[in-house]
Amino acid sequence: xxxxxxxxxxxxxxxxxxxxxxxxxxxxxxxxxxxxxxxxxxxxxxxxxxxxxxxxxxxxxxxxxxxxxxxxxxxxxxxxxxxxxxxxxxxxxxxxxxxxxxxxxxxxxxxxxxxxxxxxxxxxxxxxxxxxxxxxxxxxxxxxxxxxxxxxxxxxxxxxxxxxxxxxxxxxxxx
Amino acid sequence: xxxxxxxxxxxxxxxxxxxxxxxxxxxxxxxxxxxxxxxxxxxxxxxxxxxxxxxxxxxxxxxxxxxxxxxxxxxxxxxxxxxxxxxxxxxxxxxxxxxxxxxxx
Numbered sequence: 423x424x425x426x427x428x429x430x431x432x433x434x435x436x437x438x439x440x441x442x443x444x445x446x447x448x449x450x451x452x453x454x455x456x457x458x459x460x461x462x463x464x465x466x467x468x469x470x471x472x473x474x475x476x477x478x479x480x481x482x483x484x485x486x487x488x489x490x491x492x493x494x495x496x497x498x499x500x501x502x503x504x505x506x507x508x509x510x511x512x513x514x515x516x517x518x519x520x521x522x523x524x525x526x527x528x529x530x531x532x533x534x535x536x537x538x539x540x541x542x543x544x545x546x547x548x549x550x551x552x553x554x555x556x557x558x559x560x561x562x563x564x565x566x567x568x569x570x571x572x573x574x575x576x577x578x579x580x581x582x583x584x585x586x587x588x589x590x591x592x593x594x595x596x597x
Numbered sequence: 598x599x600x601x602x603x604x605x606x607x608x609x610x611x612x613x614x615x616x617x618x619x620x621x622x623x624x625x626x627x628x629x630x631x632x633x634x635x636x637x638x639x640x641x642x643x644x645x646x647x648x649x650x651x652x653x654x655x656x657x658x659x660x661x662x663x664x665x666x667x668x669x670x671x672x673x674x675x676x677x678x679x680x681x682x683x684x685x686x687x688x689x690x691x692x693x694x695x696x697x698x699x700x701x702x
Contacts, residue, residue, distance in 0.1 A: 425600035432612045443623035448631050455635050469653040486675050493679045497686050516625030520618045527614035535606035569669045576673030584680035
């Protein structure tokens, strides 16, 4: 059962990722990315990372993608038109580098790893949120606190940059 | 097609590699800064998938904690990045990265 679900979610994830980079309309790309993130959450569930699956849907598919869609709407973008020899060359080079990377990665990763999970979770253990919380507040307490500072700095920075105003305008060249 | 009872670890890792490569190609091929940002998100998520895979197959939760931190950094990165893109759009009326070439000599 689990391998079938894996193949399904994996196909969905790869298809959605391809649609993200192939589609001309940014809004459609963003919606495909949401679907891709949801299928990734499904893969997390198969890997018994329930907490991360929920966080994936709430934070990524919810918050981050809403931010993306809001900015796309705000900027009122037209469909991307790409033509000319420059685009063709860049596309060829990009896909070529991608193919080389993919072959490299598959050659590296196809070896036998451990045949299966080293241990099954004990009976009656549902979810790993408690365990993650314990780890987060004991061994990873310091990084966790640093994370809060990072988020604060990002918030202040986003407000400052996004505000625009006099400081930004005066940096325009030729004025 | 015969499927094994347990999904081998290499399947997850190869899937992660495929998604990562799609993200790389997206960054290289597209010229819309928003799509490039989405491709960066794809790459971050591919790394997350590898983290969770190793956490599961080594029976250790540390990988999942790392994914938690990566998500936090990704959220911060998106907030700042989108603010920068909005600002660039205000200045140059475009989000296409090949039209933003002030640093070109």
